[in-house]
Each structure stands twice: as C-alpha cells, then as structure tokens.
Amino acid sequence: MEAAINTLVSQFKAYAGKQGSAQTLSREEFQSMLTSQLKSYIKNANDSAAIDQLMGSLDENNDGELSFLEFWQFLGQLANQHGGFNK
Template identity: 65%
Template sequence: MEAAINTIVGQFKEFAGKDGSSSTLSKDEFHKLVTSQLPNFVKNAKDPGAIDQLMSSLDENNDGELTFSEFWQLIGKLACKQGGFCQ
C-alpha cells in the first residue's frame, strides 16, 4: 500500500507542477491527469465537459483548482467502486 500511496502522491505532484501552483491541479492539469492516468476508471475521460463536471463536483471551495485533499475524494470513490464497496 505504501507504494500505491507514493505513486498517487507522485502523480499528483507531477501534474500539479505543470502550470501555476505546484500544490493544486488546474482544470487543464486535472484533465491531463485523468485522461492519461485514469482512462478506464473515469467515465467519459476523453470528454472535456464530463471532466469539467467531475472537477466541479470535487472542488469544495469553488476556486477552480483541486488541492490534494479535494483530489483524494476522487481516488476514494474510484477505489470504493473498484472494490465493490459502493455503487
């Protein structure tokens, strides 16, 4: 599990550092992360509108960027679905 956590944190940092703040994901960074790293887990990963909606649902403070805590919600939801623990 430690390797999995390190991978998730590393991927977040890699994509967050591409433009603007290195501690948050912009809309463009989030789109690139989802399409390249989660194409089989996120429905309509190639649809920019769907990704925008997903990001909006995760962006708790509505600042147009995702902190790691906000992003982590997505990881939790995907893991829950993948494991058959939720619908």
C-alpha cells in the first residue's frame, strides 16, 4: 500500500505542477490526468461538460481547482465503485 500511496502523491504532484499552483489540479490538469491515467475508469474524460460536472461535484470549496484531499476523496469513490463496495 505504501507504493500505491507514493504513486498517487507523485502523480498528483506531476500533473498539478504543469500550470498554476503546484498544490492543486486545475480543470485542465485534472482532465489531462483522467485521460492519461484513468482512461479505463472514466469513459467520458474527453467530454468537457462531463468534466465540468465532475469538477463541480468534487470541488468542495468552489475555488475551481482540486486540492489533494478533494482528489483523494474522488479516488476513494472510484475504488469503492470498482471494488463493488457501494452495493
């Protein structure tokens, strides 16, 4: 599990550092990460309206960016669905 956490943190930092704050994911950074790293999980990652809706649902403080905590909660939701734990 330690390796998985290290990978998630390093991937977040790699995408967050592309533009703006290195501490948050912009909408564009988030979409880039989804299309590159989660293409099997997020089928409509190229759909701008779907990304806007997803960002809106994840961005708890409505600052237009995702903090690591907001991103982490998203990954928890994905893992929960993938593992069949939400039934």
